[in-house]
Amino acid sequence: MSLAVRHPLDRDGEILEVAGVAPSSFVDGxxxxxxxxxxGCNFDCPACHNPTTIGRCDGCGVCIDVCALEALTLPVTGTVLFHPDRCDSCGDCLRVCPTDADPTIRPLPVDEVVSDIAVHxxxxSGVTVSGGEPTLQLDGLIRLFSRLRDDPGLAHLERLVDTNGSLDRDGWERLLKVIDGAMVDLKAASPERHRRLTGHDIEPVIESLRLLAERNKLTEVRLLVIEGETDDETELLAWAGIVRSVDPSVPVRLMPFRRQGTRPLARRWHDTTPEAIARARTVLAAAGLRNVR
Amino acid sequence: MPSFDDVTHAVRDIVTSPRLTYRQRLHQLALAAEDLLPYPEISADARRAIDEGVVCDLAEGHAPYRPRYVLPDYATALRQGSDYLELDPPQSLEEAVDFLQILYHHIPSITGLPVYFGDLDTILGPYLDDTWTDDRLDRLFTRFWRYLDRTIPDAFAHANIGPDDTPITRSILRVDRALAQVVPNLTLKWDPVVSGDGLLREAAVAIAEVNKPHIANDPLIRRDFPEGYGVVSCYNTLPLGGGSHTLVRLNLHASLAHHTGSIERYLTRTLPDHVELTFEVMEARIRFLVEEAAFYEHSFLVDEGLIHPERFTAMFGIFGVAELVEGLLPGCTYGRHDEAADLARQVIDTIADIVRSRPVPYCRNDRALLHAQSGIADDVGVTAGARVRIGAEPELVDHILTVAPHHPRFPAGISDIFALERSVRANPQAIADVTKGAFARGMREITFNVEGSDLVRVTGYMVRLSDVEKLRREASRINSTGLGADSIENWRLLDRVPRVIGMETDPRMRSLLRSG
Structure with a gap:
């Protein structure tokens, strides 16, 4: 299931394709x-809040033509080059990208990321690597966390990943050596709905949840509450059943769906109300989950 | 000198104002009467500097007859009782609270009400015995807190707690959070070793709900005040058993308006001239207070050793650093460009060096103390102290790193208000994390405003937005509500950009990549 895609320039897992950095966040652990x-993400969720982090630039060059300020160039076929000094962040390139990628990002050496983390x-309390799906850049990710773990000034930082749970067992075995925990999205409970909401099967995600719980590294399980999709009682009870069988006391976080930033596919849903979140919380708690937030 | 007609008009306006309570009218009348006296003697240049807004005495009045801020040694008062007030030393915690409640009404300050209630957990600690359960303490402090808010209705009145983590410290944090009152303002003196993470965490939980307490970096500040210190009013750190005669401030934005020539010339000529004019006004005011009003000769607080004249300093305030450096460096934004931060540093160093070396009469160690003044309601278009302009704030950590280097130069206090997005309420540990980082980088004190609370911080004092709304219709029982209402309107105060937003809710991320 895992697609360890490596940047063409990256021979040794020394480079990460970073979509962005939030040096301070209150909502990621x-x-x-x-x-x-x-x-980059291997799931294709219609409800994704950050669809421009899904794809990875394949150098097709469609964006070059819409960039009025010539902040994007195609010096050699297959490689888009970004000139940040010319960019006014208009976002046109993101809108035309056929692969939902972001041509304005460039590969970043792991050491540079470590230096920036040291400043902050x-x-x-810690570092969270999210995405996209961070485990797709497994070598770089392990390299980054190892550096943090082995640096006496940074070793105290808690290291978490925020993942869709698609990584396979071998991948987890490698990653678990360097992380303190994982926050996993379980987007639905019924296999059919999971496939519809993510484009992928649910089994690998459940496998990951079990493995992480076994190793005491399951920090949080998240449900994106979409009214009319993941909030009906049968679905919620099934969801609670899966999580309960993994660990009934694992922290569960309910996230409201927001239309803003999503692709047209998600426009059929409306913003999740606080009442819907409260209802879902009640159902999950009654179904035996002890730590629903 | 105003005409007789002007005076009667002013008095009539005060006496008939529907927006003032009885006591507020009384206080305003006293101010109007004081201002009938001529200003203490100053030169024509100093007079002009006041009229042009370069030097500002914060409308302290023409004839200072009480120090601006008084920080009595309450521990001594509790230990010895008071002959003047005919009070024996209290024998129990409840008696000690009664004792303080009486004493507070005899402490003068610029507001007419005390600005310092003491380091309450420290001074009340000796009265704690086994009979005091947490529940009983909470009931006592609930009563005490209600008393303070209802009888000393002024948000500049300030209680201190910490650095020791005691049952009283915890009780005060619980009660203060539950009541969410404007009074008292609250500062936690925090020491990583003495106080520990648990107490900081408890304070963070309170901040997430009610934007209090303010947190002081105790080990750092203590070094400047061997006699002890208190944090009073809007983050003024002052000597315990003393205080400040006066606070006169230099408006750096206005200072720039009276400058022509190079940056070099500003730093070597214009700025030192304006600093000296500020000192001249300060000195005239101190002389009047000490020599003419002779406050310190006629106070039982001095006679009973609760304050010591030699522990009074004067505060040299500055504000408008942001507008000054942006004016001197067109195109640069303070908080975003390193050149602006470097120039701010030069300006502050220049002022701080003069303040450290220039003698001031009747002051502790013969010196005034530098203070980054956190603003008053009338400061339209000028940013408080050395803060970054509202609306120009960089990302949270960059913001802290911009202002932290200035902190060591302001022994009498420097503050910044960091606006936090409301998601922090579910994760108060983040507030503790940011505080520890800020203190590790040399910040003396830190304050947060969390979005969405009714109780908000204005310059440093608190105001309830619901009171501001009510003030449109009727007088507020709290003296400072009017100042808060004006400040919120004049400064776009609630527009301070909340920092720290997760990508899940907003993809506005600083990107390592985009910074090129």
């Missing part, structure tokens, strides 16, 4: 977090 968003280290 306990305490203040330094968050790194890696580019006194202000945070």
């Amino acid at each position: 306990p305490g203040n977090r330094y968050v790194l968003f890696l580019q 280290a006194p202000f945070v």
